[in-house]
Amino acid sequence: MSRKPALMLQGTGSNVGKSILVAGLARALVQRGIKVAPFKPQNMSNNAGVADGGEIGRAQMLQARAARLAPSIHMNPVLLKPESEIGAQIIVQGRLAGTMRAHEYGSHKMTLMPNVLESFQALEADYDLILVEGAGSPAEINLRAGDIANMGFAEAADVPVVLIGDIDRGGVIASVVGTHTVLPVSERQRIKGFLINKFRGDVSLFDDGLSEIAKRTGWRPLGVVPYFSQARRLPAEDVLDLQTGVNSSGSFTIAVPKLPRIANFDDLDPLASEPDVSVHLVESGEPLPQNADLILLPGSKSTISDLEFLKAEGWDIDIAAHLRQGRPVIGLCGGYQMLGRRISDPHGVEGPARSIEGLGHLDIETTLSRTKTTSPARGVHCASGLAVTGYEIHLGETTGSDCERPFAHISGRTDGAHSPNGLVCGTYMHGTFSADAFRRRYLQGFGLAASDYRYDQAIDQCLDELAQHLETHLDIGALLDIAYARAA
CATH class of the missing domain: 3.40.50.880 (Class I glutamine amidotransferase (GATase) domain)
Structure with missing residues (x-):
């Protein structure tokens, strides 16, 4: 099977807006006539939904809805559902595979890469473009061994990456440049660009910030996304x-x-x-x-x-x-x-x-x-x-x-x-x-x-507004160029 266009969104940390951005991009690309599917190799959440008689994270349920698709277990092949501070249920391709403590899962996760790649390839066979969401941050290099959630997956599937920084929490220049600093050369080169999320105020005030990040990393700036307050209406x-x-x-x-x-x-x-x-x-x-x-x-x-x-x-x-x-x-x-x-x-x-x-x-x-x-x-x-x-x-x-x-x-x-x-x-x-x-x-x-x-109607309206928001503030053409270069 020939490789399909794909793009992975990773973040400088948790809660930078990866899930919402994937949902918004999925709706924007569907509106452009592209048959797109969401994919998250590994999620950690007790908020799950049913797909194909199995479980996936609710974020992937929302992303599937944004892409106007029925959800599939292949959209989130590994789901961790915490039961305590140190242990979680392990759901693999929708099914309960067992319960593990964090240190056990650390050594076990690498055995799940075949399942992750199998699910990714299943989506590749059916869709024109795959939007991949990372988990946490690739800068957590202490977790890199056996990684299936971020760069471990991106390298195994040869998927280009765009890095998201969250300006709302402060220190966004340091977080993006710091991520560049701690990554090995091959992973730095896999990141093709960056975007800044949750900006409040006059976006032009960050022009110098974009230039400084680009100069220090060599990564292409792809846009600054203003804070989208309507996101509170989404699950x-x-x-x-x-x-x-x-x-x-x-x-x-x-x-x-x-x-x-x-x-x-x-x-x-x-x-x-x-x-x-x-x-x-x-x-x-x-x-x-x-x-x-x-x-x-x-x-x-x-x-x-x-x-x-x-x-x-x-x-x-x-x-x-x-x-x-x-x-x-x-x-x-x-x-x-x-x-x-x-x-x-x-x-x-x-x-x-x-x-x-x-x-x-x-x-x-x-x-x-x-x-x-x-x-x-x-x-x-x-x-x-x-x-x-x-x-x-x-x-x-x-x-x-x-x-x-x-x-x-x-x-x-x-x-x-x-x-x-x-x-x-x-x-x-x-x-x-x-x-x-x-x-x-x-x-x-x-x-x-x-x-x-009307609840469902309001959710779809919000996704449409989010898609338009991203069309206005992101260089979606450049994002597509990065995704399609994988299939060239």
């Missing part, structure tokens, strides 16, 4: 970005405990986007607000340890007080499991084999298993009769008398549970609030007037 990839997208002006308050291993937190985005809804992410050390209209327990990558954290914060007491006031609670996936009487982990899936008492607000019990459910879900919401769509990513089976009052009927089976008084409910389904009709009906059940906000 956040990192839990650190969650606060950015939260609406604080709505009259209806949803309180969400910010768990250490919170997962699939993009469930909050459609709710936070509603004009009358305020989503309050409650930090450690804060009580759950007494005036909350609804408490939402989110998904978790490590349900038992997050439940222990919730209890240590005293949030279990706040939840009980909230229910005594006749106010509702909903749990999603891991949050659903926490609402039951007990969670058991007989196989040590999340650590040492053990069992823990749940919050006891649903008459259910959950047993964690080694088999992971990763599948799209489509069914009917029992209370409203409306169609619901979403996806499931979880370990474990839940049973109990409250399951006789399910949240939804899905493909001939039931999902979720309600308490007898209807105040407490839970579901394994993620993504249900993205559907405008269901979200409106759900909120109307609490007395909110129906809004005309």
